[in-house]
Amino acid sequence: MAEATADAHAGTETTRRDFIYIAAGAVAAVGAAATIWPFVDQMNPAADTRALSTTEVDLTAVELGQQIKVMWQGKPVFVRHRTPAEIAQAHRDDYANLKDPQMDADRIVQEDGQPGRAEWLILEANCTHLGCVPTFVEGSAFGGWFCPCHGSDYDTSGRIRRGPAPKNLVPAPYVFLNDTSVRIG
Amino acid sequence: MLRAFTAAAAVLVAAVGVAFAAGEAEHPENHPFSFESPVGSYDMGAVQRGYQVYAQVCASCHGMNHLAYRHLGEEGGPFAVYQVRNHETGAEELHVGKPEHGGRFVDVVENPYVRAIAEGVTIVDTDPNSGQPTERPGRISDHFRNPFPNEIAARASNGGAYPPDLSVITSARHGGADYIRSLLIGYDGHNEGTLYGNRYFPGGLIAMPPPLAEGAVSYADGTPTTVEQYATDVATFLQWAADPHMEERKRTGLVVLAFLIALSVLLYLAYKQVWRNENH
Amino acid sequence: MKIHGHSTYEPQSGFTRWLDKRLPILRLSYDSFVAYPVPRNLNYWWTFGAMLSLCLGVQIVSGIVLAMHYIPHVDFAFASVQRIERDVPFGWLIQNMHAVGASMFFLAVYIHMFRGLYYGSYKAPRELLWILGCIIYALMVATAFLGYTLPWGQMSFWGATVITNILGALPLVGESIQVWIRGGGAIDQPTLNRFFSLHYLLPFIIAGVVALHIWALHEAGQNNPTGVDVKTKEDTVPFTPHATMKDLFATSLFLIMFATFIFYMPDALGHADNYIPANPLQTPPEIVPEWYLLPFYAILRAFDFNIGPIDSKLAGVLAMFASIGVLFVLPWLDTSRVRSMRYRPIARQFFVVFVIVCVALGWCGGQNPGLILAKTSDFTATLTWVQGGQVVERPVQAESADAWDDAAAAARASLREGGATMTAVNREAATTGRARGVSGGTQESRTVSGETIDEMEAAIAELKTSVGQAAPFFVVERRQPPTFTVTNLSQILTAYYFLFFLILLPVLGLRETPGRVPDTIAKPVIAKETAGAA
Numbered sequence: 001m002a003e004a005t006a007d008a009h010a011g012t013e014t015t016r017r018d019f020i021y022i023a024a025g026a027v028a029a030v031g032a033a034a035t036i037w038p039f040v041d042q043m044n045p046a047a048d049t050r051a052l053s054t055t056e057v058d059l060t061a062v063e064l065g066q067q068i069k070v071m072w073q074g075k076p077v078f079v080r081h082r083t084p085a086e087i088a089q090a091h092r093d094d095y096a097n098l099k100d101p102q103m104d105a106d107r108i109v110q111e112d113g114q115p116g117r118a119e120w121l122i123l124e125a126n127c128t129h130l131g132c133v134p135t136f137v138e139g140s141a142f143g144g145w146f147c148p149c150h151g152s153d154y155d156t157s158g159r160i161r162r163g164p165a166p167k168n169l170v171p172a173p174y175v176f177l178n179d180t181s182v183r184i185g
Numbered sequence: 186m187l188r189a190f191t192a193a194a195a196v197l198v199a200a201v202g203v204a205f206a207a208g209e210a211e212h213p214e215n216h217p218f219s220f221e222s223p224v225g226s227y228d229m230g231a232v233q234r235g236y237q238v239y240a241q242v243c244a245s246c247h248g249m250n251h252l253a254y255r256h257l258g259e260e261g262g263p264f265a266v267y268q269v270r271n272h273e274t275g276a277e278e279l280h281v282g283k284p285e286h287g288g289r290f291v292d293v294v295e296n297p298y299v300r301a302i303a304e305g306v307t308i309v310d311t312d313p314n315s316g317q318p319t320e321r322p323g324r325i326s327d328h329f330r331n332p333f334p335n336e337i338a339a340r341a342s343n344g345g346a347y348p349p350d351l352s353v354i355t356s357a358r359h360g361g362a363d364y365i366r367s368l369l370i371g372y373d374g375h376n377e378g379t380l381y382g383n384r385y386f387p388g389g390l391i392a393m394p395p396p397l398a399e400g401a402v403s404y405a406d407g408t409p410t411t412v413e414q415y416a417t418d419v420a421t422f423l424q425w426a427a428d429p430h431m432e433e434r435k436r437t438g439l440v441v442l443a444f445l446i447a448l449s450v451l452l453y454l455a456y457k458q459v460w461r462n463e464n465h
Numbered sequence: 466m467k468i469h470g471h472s473t474y475e476p477q478s479g480f481t482r483w484l485d486k487r488l489p490i491l492r493l494s495y496d497s498f499v500a501y502p503v504p505r506n507l508n509y510w511w512t513f514g515a516m517l518s519l520c521l522g523v524q525i526v527s528g529i530v531l532a533m534h535y536i537p538h539v540d541f542a543f544a545s546v547q548r549i550e551r552d553v554p555f556g557w558l559i560q561n562m563h564a565v566g567a568s569m570f571f572l573a574v575y576i577h578m579f580r581g582l583y584y585g586s587y588k589a590p591r592e593l594l595w596i597l598g599c600i601i602y603a604l605m606v607a608t609a610f611l612g613y614t615l616p617w618g619q620m621s622f623w624g625a626t627v628i629t630n631i632l633g634a635l636p637l638v639g640e641s642i643q644v645w646i647r648g649g650g651a652i653d654q655p656t657l658n659r660f661f662s663l664h665y666l667l668p669f670i671i672a673g674v675v676a677l678h679i680w681a682l683h684e685a686g687q688n689n690p691t692g693v694d695v696k697t698k699e700d701t702v703p704f705t706p707h708a709t710m711k712d713l714f715a716t717s718l719f720l721i722m723f724a725t726f727i728f729y730m731p732d733a734l735g736h737a738d739n740y741i742p743a744n745p746l747q748t749p750p751e752i753v754p755e756w757y758l759l760p761f762y763a764i765l766r767a768f769d770f771n772i773g774p775i776d777s778k779l780a781g782v783l784a785m786f787a788s789i790g791v792l793f794v795l796p797w798l799d800t801s802r803v804r805s806m807r808y809r810p811i812a813r814q815f816f817v818v819f820v821i822v823c824v825a826l827g828w829c830g831g832q833n834p835g836l837i838l839a840k841t842s843d844f845t846a847t848l849t850w851v852q853g854g855q856v857v858e859r860p861v862q863a864e865s866a867d868a869w870d871d872a873a874a875a876a877r878a879s880l881r882e883g884g885a886t887m888t889a890v891n892r893e894a895a896t897t898g899r900a901r902g903v904s905g906g907t908q909e910s911r912t913v914s915g916e917t918i919d920e921m922e923a924a925i926a927e928l929k930t931s932v933g934q935a936a937p938f939f940v941v942e943r944r945q946p947p948t949f950t951v952t953n954l955s956q957i958l959t960a961y962y963f964l965f966f967l968i969l970l971p972v973l974g975l976r977e978t979p980g981r982v983p984d985t986i987a988k989p990v991i992a993k994e995t996a997g998a999a
Contacts (some may be wrong), residue, residue: 020458024451028713031444038555042530047552051255051326054294061314223729251547349741352547356732357740387750427740430550430557437558438728445721452714459710463702464987464994465505 054185056177059120067136069125072184076125076133077172079182082156087118089143090157100168104157111173122174122184123158129165145169210387213360213367216417220362220424224439226432227425229282232263234404235422238415240302241402243351246343248331251352252426254306255325258299261432263425266291266298299325306330344379346392353427355420362424369397369416472496497683502701503708504689504986510580511687511708512715513573519716520570521675525668527563528612535615537661539654542617543742561731567609568734569723571757574602582795583816585804586688592796594681597674599792604671606758606789611664613755614657618739623752625652625660631765634779651745691983692804700986751833759830760823761785764962766834767955784959791966798966800974808980812973819965822958829955839949843914844921846943848928850936851887854906858899866895876900889940901938909936 045053055072057079062068067080082090090104107123108116125133127147134145134154141162142155152163159168174184219228236257239249257264267288269280280288281298293299303323308330312319323330332348333339340347355361367385372395375382380390397412404410408418425431474495476482485492534553536545549556578598581587587595614625629652633643648655686695695701702708726733734756738749754762768781775783791798806813857880863872873890877900880888885902892898913928915921921943929939983989 020451020455024448024455027444027448027451031448034444038558039526039530041554042556042559043533044554046534046548046554046556047255047259048253048326048548049552051253051293056324251544251551256551353740357737359737434557434561434728434731438724441724441728442721445717445724449714449717449721452710452717456710456714459706463505463707464990465507465702 054183056181056183058181060180064119069133070184072172077184078121078123078125078136078158078169080121080123080136082119082121084119086143086156090118090155093142093155093157093159093161096155096161099160100166102157102159102168107157107159107168107171110175112175114175117176120182121158122172122182124170124172126170127152127165128160128167128169129163134169210389211367211371211384213363213385216363216366216420218362218417218421218424220421220431223435225435227261227263228421229263230406230408231418231421232425233422234406234408234414235418235420235425236263237404238397238402238419239351239422242396242415243419244330245332246339246348247351248333249329249352249426250331250350251328253326253328254299254303254323255293256429257302258293258296258325259429260290261429263422264296264298264302265293266296293325296325303327309334344392348393351423351426355424355427362420365423366416366420369419370413473500497679497704498709499703499705501683501704502695502698503687503704504695504700505702505707506689506691506986506990507687507708507711508690509711509715510576510584510690512712513577513580515712516573516716516719517570517577518675519719520566520573521668521672523566524563524570525672527559527566528665528668530559531563532665535661537615537658539617539657539743542615542657546616558727561727564735565723565726565731567612568726568755568757569719570605571609573719574605575757578602578792579820582819583806583813584688584690585692585799585801585806587796588799588801588804589796590685591681591688594678594685595796596793597678597681599789601671601674601678602792603789604667604674606761608664608667608671609755609757611660611667614652614660615664616739617657617743619741619743619747619749620736620739620752622652622743622745623748624754625656627752628754629656631778631782631785634776634782636779653745688804689986690805690807691986691989692808693983693986696985697987753831756827756831759828760826761788761830763826763830763955764788764959766830767952767959769834769952784963788959788962791963795966795970799970801970801977801979802974803979803982805982808982809973809977810980811977812970815965815969815973818961822961822965826955826958826962829951829958832951834950834952834955836951837917837948838951838954840946841948842946843916844918844943844945845912845914846921846925846941847910847912848925849887849908849910849940849942850932850938851903851906851908852932852935854886854903854937856901856903856937857883857885858901861890861892861898861900863896869896869898872896873898873900877902887940889938903937 053073055070055077057068057070059079059081062079062081064081065083065086067078069076069078071077087104094103104118105115108118108121110116127134127149129147129150129152132147132149134147134152136144137146140146140153142153144156144158144161145154146152147154147163147165150164152165153161154165154169155161157168158171160166172184174182177183219225219231239247256262259265264281265283266279266281267284268277268291269284269288270276271278279291279297303325306323306327307320308323308327309318310321311317333342336347349357355365358364360367364385368383368391371383371385373382373384375389377390380392381394382389383391397415399412400410402410402415408414428434472492472495474485474492476485476491481491484490531549534545534549534556536542546560549560551557553559581595581598610624610628614621629643629647632646633639635642644650646656647653648659689695736753736755741749753759765781765785768777768784770780771777772780801809801812803809806816859876859880861872861876863869869892873892876890877888880900880902883902884904886904886906886908888900888902890898890900909932911928913921913924915924925941932939
């Protein structure tokens, strides 16, 4: 008796049956996707990691012609107080034959778009070749950093001049909080 | 089937209920906190005032190791700041607490109130140049300043009793926020030796002297400065501290349950459809 | 009777034909979960198997994710869990899911097991299926115990201390096993580290045994509410979509309950004391495991008496392990020819009592074992004193601790010879004390009572202060009425638990007259349909 009823409605049964399966399946799929998101997102940096994603530096401790190395997000960063001679050389070298052409002014611009201050140069301290930390050598060929691992030479703006490194030392994002401190990151 | 499940759930929770802690402690007063219902939320004014009470009264003995200053300014926190457009002047300004409409959450790194709170605290740290212990102003990433360097020092300064960490205190006590609030107003004066009589503390005698006194903390918003108000506010703050994601949790729960109920209905209809022509 | 005959899977595409020749995984899946015939009369009690698979999956996935953030070190474990709750994106959700999920897992497994007991799913040819299930259950208990230690709260630490202590009860090897498991004299860093490793490992062993469990199930085929074997194709329906859809529906209802706990009552099934960081120097006022282990805790504590050479601690441990162990041999204990208790009216009633006993044991496990449930009368004490009169006091010295009673009696006798009408001896050390006697005066006595021991002591104190200086000293005689405590209740319930398996089921199987069992599965189903349509 049940079968007879089924045959009679065969035509409309098909679409009604399929609809409910499609509806249930679609809703379940949306639920499954929404459930997966938290499990993916949990691997993103947690709130405490994000909070340590900035480092504040007090500039009064850095003398003219000196640099300090600070840790930012687990990486070393140079904060250099450049002398007028270094600044002048950096500006002259804007027009030199550069492997990775970049103006010095563009390398010190702040994260919010404001121009930087020429005497403060803030660079990520890893050589762009294979990651060693270069040393600042006064009186070197290009006036700036030298990487002892494979002999890359950087100028007073941290641009690559000679050696295997492909790119300039990467400027770290920063803003001036006031005249005597910056926030990196 | 649903009835069977709810019955099972009720039996489960009832079976779990353990007899209230021994001793002659009174059952805590049931205060209608705003966060208690399934759709409840935190009274942020109370959480802010409660933080003030904690910082000025409790923090001299009790640490909150698992909280960092930045937690105060994250979404759902008492000093979370939003950028809103002032309708009269047209300027963008910072507004503490979620505005009724619009407003963009300002990341805690840019939050001036939390920064001020953190900088007002002195943290002991290692000097990066000399390697010696030194003091510096707090940063938002610091955890709440510990009044004592370790538990031994804490006990030594408090006659052998350890002022417990308050990060999750409302979760760690039967009765939760009601218990904390009642405890703070439950001193009955029947002291014995170095212990103070308290109606709500198991055993009736507690090592902590009555911490709250009328007028001890001045509220900027004009709320009465009674002991009961302090107790209610600090209990609210401590509940927030133990469960900062409560509002998000309840909101998500509503969506999830609505979704599951809808899904159950659809699955039931699909199930009926599948078995339509089968005897069972 | 083997249900499955010939596989009806036909690969449709080129790829699936290629795959089928090399690794017939799609064929296996099709045969096991699509075409696989299941009895058509299965009720909702049969949906819990699918729910358990979901629970295992949820625990494994949420657990692996938590393990990315958890730090298994005594100084950082509690803090790392707090970090998960506060700082890790959705950490609060994943943590809650894992904690509540454990409870849901056990709720589902208990219902699944009770279903097996009621419908005789453990009887031939499903004995091994049942035993594999018992193994899964035992692994679940171990996993849950290990996992509960990880947050390193007070209950984590002290629960682990108590349970590893009970291993010390085993004769000869107990102590060494205890030290071997703990990695030291007490629960500490070595213990935490290895418990974390094992907690990560065991669920995958459970998954393996679950695969065997499903394999064994598919050999014999599902049992059904009538307990009657499948005889013809009429008795069955294909697993997909019939059982799949029913399982999905029932599981979504289960998820509603699961979600209600996660989002609205996340701590309801836990214990507040586990939010206190572990302190080896301070024991919490009560040590209790999670709710799903309470019945076994009650059985463990029920044995507060020695059984011959077996001391009470060992007796409790053996009984606790035996309560799970007895399940393994159940297929051979139950002698009934009829599978389903639907047709066993007497057994069914004992079964209902058994379920209530299990729940009641759970309640007992969560109570203070000394809690008095009933007593014949109040606690009473009689105080006797003499008003006025002369007090004589003299020191008492015994030769040795054992000789105290004699020395005390001698002191009393000598005071009475001196004319004392009332004497009292106080022992202050092993061999020394004081004896006092009163002569003359008037002797008074009064009896006080209280509903609880505390009330009685308060009444005694009150009486002493009211009499005050008038009496030099009191003789207090305390009387405890016969009481019925939680421990006594646990003893009765434990007795029934073992009685049910060891005596009732074997005897009932042989003596009971079962109801009329239907001939086939299909007959009563069709009869019901016809009756409904008519």
